[in-house]
Amino acid sequence: MSASGLAMETNPALAAFLLCSVLLVIKMYVVAVITGQVRLRKKAFANPEDALRHGGLQNCRSDPDVDRCLRAHRNDMETIYPFLFLGFVYCFLGPNLWLARLHFLVFFLGRLVHTVAYLGKLPAPTRSLAYVLAQLPCVSMALQVAWAAAHHL
Amino acid sequence: MSASGLAMETNPALAAFLLCSVLLVIKMYVVAVITGQVRLRKKAFANPEDALRHGGLQNCRSDPDVDRCLRAHRNDMETIYPFLFLGFVYCFLGPNLWLARLHFLVFFLGRLVHTVAYLGKLPAPTRSLAYVLAQLPCVSMALQVAWAAAHHL
Amino acid sequence: MSASGLAMETNPALAAFLLCSVLLVIKMYVVAVITGQVRLRKKAFANPEDALRHGGLQNCRSDPDVDRCLRAHRNDMETIYPFLFLGFVYCFLGPNLWLARLHFLVFFLGRLVHTVAYLGKLPAPTRSLAYVLAQLPCVSMALQVAWAAAHHL
Numbered sequence: 001m002s003a004s005g006l007a008m009e010t011n012p013a014l015a016a017f018l019l020c021s022v023l024l025v026i027k028m029y030v031v032a033v034i035t036g037q038v039r040l041r042k043k044a045f046a047n048p049e050d051a052l053r054h055g056g057l058q059n060c061r062s063d064p065d066v067d068r069c070l071r072a073h074r075n076d077m078e079t080i081y082p083f084l085f086l087g088f089v090y091c092f093l094g095p096n097l098w099l100a101r102l103h104f105l106v107f108f109l110g111r112l113v114h115t116v117a118y119l120g121k122l123p124a125p126t127r128s129l130a131y132v133l134a135q136l137p138c139v140s141m142a143l144q145v146a147w148a149a150a151h152h153l
Numbered sequence: 154m155s156a157s158g159l160a161m162e163t164n165p166a167l168a169a170f171l172l173c174s175v176l177l178v179i180k181m182y183v184v185a186v187i188t189g190q191v192r193l194r195k196k197a198f199a200n201p202e203d204a205l206r207h208g209g210l211q212n213c214r215s216d217p218d219v220d221r222c223l224r225a226h227r228n229d230m231e232t233i234y235p236f237l238f239l240g241f242v243y244c245f246l247g248p249n250l251w252l253a254r255l256h257f258l259v260f261f262l263g264r265l266v267h268t269v270a271y272l273g274k275l276p277a278p279t280r281s282l283a284y285v286l287a288q289l290p291c292v293s294m295a296l297q298v299a300w301a302a303a304h305h306l
Numbered sequence: 307m308s309a310s311g312l313a314m315e316t317n318p319a320l321a322a323f324l325l326c327s328v329l330l331v332i333k334m335y336v337v338a339v340i341t342g343q344v345r346l347r348k349k350a351f352a353n354p355e356d357a358l359r360h361g362g363l364q365n366c367r368s369d370p371d372v373d374r375c376l377r378a379h380r381n382d383m384e385t386i387y388p389f390l391f392l393g394f395v396y397c398f399l400g401p402n403l404w405l406a407r408l409h410f411l412v413f414f415l416g417r418l419v420h421t422v423a424y425l426g427k428l429p430a431p432t433r434s435l436a437y438v439l440a441q442l443p444c445v446s447m448a449l450q451v452a453w454a455a456a457h458h459l
Binding site: 221234239245277280291292 | 338
Binding site: 006008009012014015016018019021022023025026028029032046047048049050052053073077081084 | 374377383384387388391392395398424427428429430431433434441444445448451452454455456458459
């Protein structure tokens with residue numbers, strides 16, 4: 001990595017952030033693969049052209065399990081994408097290393113439990129609690145970035 | 154912030170961008186909270202496990218007001234997420250400070266009006282106009298980034 | 307661009323990444339415009355206030371072609387947004403320039419074909435193959451970023 005690069009060597013919070021981020025992106029890719037597998041297993045396709053290839057037009061239909069996967073994926077987009085932005089900027093605010101790692105770890109574990117609770121149909125309020133838990137470090141980072149930015153206007 | 158950091162001190166456009174961005178991310182979080190409140194008030198849940206915890210399986214159903222919140226949130230994902238990327242890169246193209254602030258402010262206000270118009274069910278075309286207004290600085294920044302990138306290929 | 311900037315001059319992979327990224331963001335904007343045009347042509351609006359402005363409340367309804375546009379746009383959000391993050395970080399890992407360009411080009415072409423196949427209703431499995439093709443460079447970059455980050459923890 002060049003000296004003009006992201007400087008992971010001199011910014012250890014960044015390495016922790018990037019690891020958590022990329023693992024969560026891969027987790028989202030896994031949800032997408034699971035959605036495709038559920039579509040094939042339940043024979044429930046969103047597009048006529050897919051249904052035609054897999055048994056006929058009657059398989060162009062919705063299915064509760066497919067919808068569940070789509071909701072899990074959508075919730076990831078509502079929460080993990082903002083984290084990719086907030087966490088990246090937060091790393092350059094010079095945060096305490098252990099506090100930064102705590103932020104990333106709480107988010108990472110919260111989102112992991114969220115996906116397991118969603119796809120595993122765990123009883124409420126497991127999924128909601130995991131959602132709220134994961135949002136806490138995001139709100140904390142958002143406030144810190146807003147504070148720092150307001151002071152540099 | 155370290156010298157190898159984002160250098161908000163020497164890049165005043167970045168501070169304006171980060172403030173607008175983070176406030177819009179928080180705005181998205183608020184839409185998510187409102188969605189949850191509407192679900193509880195209208196007793197309309199997407200998952201059986203949530204409905205079971207709140208009155209019974211008959212509450213696992215869709216609701217026009219919940220769907221409206223979901224559409225507002227989705228439109229945010231379609232527009233605010235690209236802004237987080239475009240605005241960040243644009244700040245490093247050395248833009249005129251006042252022009253950059255104008256870009257960010259127009260987007261910020263446009264998206265704020267969009268959410269108010271959507272959730273408040275304001276008559277058309279308020280929401281559509283706010284959408285188009287907010288897209289203008291995004292298209293402008295996209296073209297400028299594409300132009301700069303093409304010249305460095 | 308300042309010396310503390312993104313340094314496209316000294317990071318040629320970044321210029322290729324930014325060009326592909328911004329063109330794909332513009333492509334997503336085009337899908338949004340097409341969705342609006344299909345809504346007007348098919349007279350199928352998601353909101354009562356829009357339907358009232360365009361012929362009456364009976365036009366507040368779903369339509370297969372509108373739903374298709376929405377699914378294409380959603381799939382873009384599931385794939386292009388992570389690329390914006392992964393590709394950006396990957397550029398700072400000091401990748402081989404030609405290999406980096408290959409990653410970006412495969413993703414760019416894969417997503418272009420995906421949109422054409424989706425909106426053009428091309429027979430399966432064209433769209434699915436384009437999806438898988440475009441995910442390959444993303445998984446490759448994700449693994450490389452995770453590897454580099456794990457080594458800097």
